[in-house]
Amino acid sequence: PTGEPSGNLVRTSDAYTPGKAGTARIPATLLALVRNEELAGMLQSMEDLERTWNSKFNYPWTFFNDVPFTEEFKRKTKAATKAECRYEVIPKEHWEKPSWINDDLFAESVKILEENDIQYASMLSYHQMCRWNSGLFYKHPALADIQYYWRVEPKVHFFCDVDYDVFRYMQDHNKTYGFTISLYDAPQSIPSLWPETTKFISEHPEYLHENRAEGWLTDRTRRPVHNEMANGYSTCHFWTNFEIADMNFWRSQVYEDYFNHLDRAGGFFYERWGDAPVHSIALGLFEDKNKIHWFRDIGYQHIPFFNCPNSPKCRGCVTGRLTDGEKWLNKEDCRPNWFKYAHMD
Numbered sequence: 001p002t003g004e005p006s007g008n009l010v011r012t013s014d015a016y017t018p019g020k021a022g023t024a025r026i027p028a029t030l031l032a033l034v035r036n037e038e039l040a041g042m043l044q045s046m047e048d049l050e051r052t053w054n055s056k057f058n059y060p061w062t063f064f065n066d067v068p069f070t071e072e073f074k075r076k077t078k079a080a081t082k083a084e085c086r087y088e089v090i091p092k093e094h095w096e097k098p099s100w101i102n103d104d105l106f107a108e109s110v111k112i113l114e115e116n117d118i119q120y121a122s123m124l125s126y127h128q129m130c131r132w133n134s135g136l137f138y139k140h141p142a143l144a145d146i147q148y149y150w151r152v153e154p155k156v157h158f159f160c161d162v163d164y165d166v167f168r169y170m171q172d173h174n175k176t177y178g179f180t181i182s183l184y185d186a187p188q189s190i191p192s193l194w195p196e197t198t199k200f201i202s203e204h205p206e207y208l209h210e211n212r213a214e215g216w217l218t219d220r221t222r223r224p225v226h227n228e229m230a231n232g233y234s235t236c237h238f239w240t241n242f243e244i245a246d247m248n249f250w251r252s253q254v255y256e257d258y259f260n261h262l263d264r265a266g267g268f269f270y271e272r273w274g275d276a277p278v279h280s281i282a283l284g285l286f287e288d289k290n291k292i293h294w295f296r297d298i299g300y301q302h303i304p305f306f307n308c309p310n311s312p313k314c315r316g317c318v319t320g321r322l323t324d325g326e327k328w329l330n331k332e333d334c335r336p337n338w339f340k341y342a343h344m345d
């Protein structure tokens with residue numbers, strides 16, 4: 001199979017031979033932050049991922065919520081998999097707006113974000129969700145013995161049969177992070193993210209990885225839609241509603257210091273920093289670019305974007321199509337930028 005989701009990206013297929021039978025199980029989980037009201041969407045995502053992949057490997061599901069899961073949620077999700085299901089409530093100190101965030105300033109900031117048409121700007125819970133996904137989920141005690149996770153949202157689709165253990169692939173190939181889709185972001189949601197990042201780097205120049213993909217973050221290629229940089233950042237990011245990653249990176253001192261710096265700066269509330277640009281900037285600066293993997297073979301959709309490989313293993317999506325939404329959305333794709341800097345061949 002040689003899927004080419006986007007025009008001229010040419011790469012040989014990465015056929016992978018699974019590790020020897022009998023080797024120790026990888027400490028990994030499927031991980032979903034989800035609301036009780038999203039049960040139907042969660043069942044749909046589970047159905048797809050179980051059919052295409054997890055029914056062959058039976059990794060446990062770990063569900064997180066800021067309130068307890070209902071009995072119905074537990075019963076129906078349990079029935080959707082042979083694997084173990086875990087239901088976890090997020091500790092208040094990981095979810096609540098931190099004490100140093102000023103309510104008046106937050107209210108003022110929301111107005112400005114709304115004037116700039118930033119989606120969900122006025123939803124406090126969305127800001128909390130982005131912050132938790134950026135720097136807190138991997139600190140939950142239920143994940144203490146887990147190293148790798150595959151993040152799954154409600155209402156996503158998986159289209160292709162995947163016959164190898166992706167977590168074992170991550171481990172055997174020493175990968176930190178895997179993605180399927182990458183996109184530009186709205187610069188108005190993150191105006192001070194890059195300035196805060198450069199401040200952090202000047203305090204910790206030793207944290208920069210010698211084989212980093214920094215050029216990808218600062219690439220000034222003219223953008224077709226949001227024709228602006230975000231004060232030095234291209235806004236190109238891995239789309240984190242899908243991510244397969246090694247939590248040891250988030251648990252490192254480098255990332256801990258970076259997240260704390262950002263958290264104190266307040267941009268999760270005064271702006272609408274997403275976990276996607278935050279994770280992506282950290283990976284682009286503090287990790288070896290060779291440890292970041294494009295899962296070209298995992299067919300995926302989160303409305304309105306797809307990763308749809310050209311392969312007989314895939315059903316239900318149109319090869320190479322990025323979106324079935326409005327045409328301009330095609331221009332949001334920035335995967336070619338990543339390939340340009342990642343030297344993936």
Ligand code: GDP
Nearest residue numbers: 033034035038064065066125126129153154241
């Ligand atoms: P979008 O993908 O940016 O449009 O945002 P979503 O509404 O899909 O939210 C991202 C993820 O966080 C999804 O898995 C949601 O189920 C989850 N999520 C968002 N807000 C909350 C919340 O307040 N509580 C819980 N438990 N989950 C949330």
Ligand code: MN
Nearest residue numbers: 153154241302
């Ligand atoms: Mn979503």
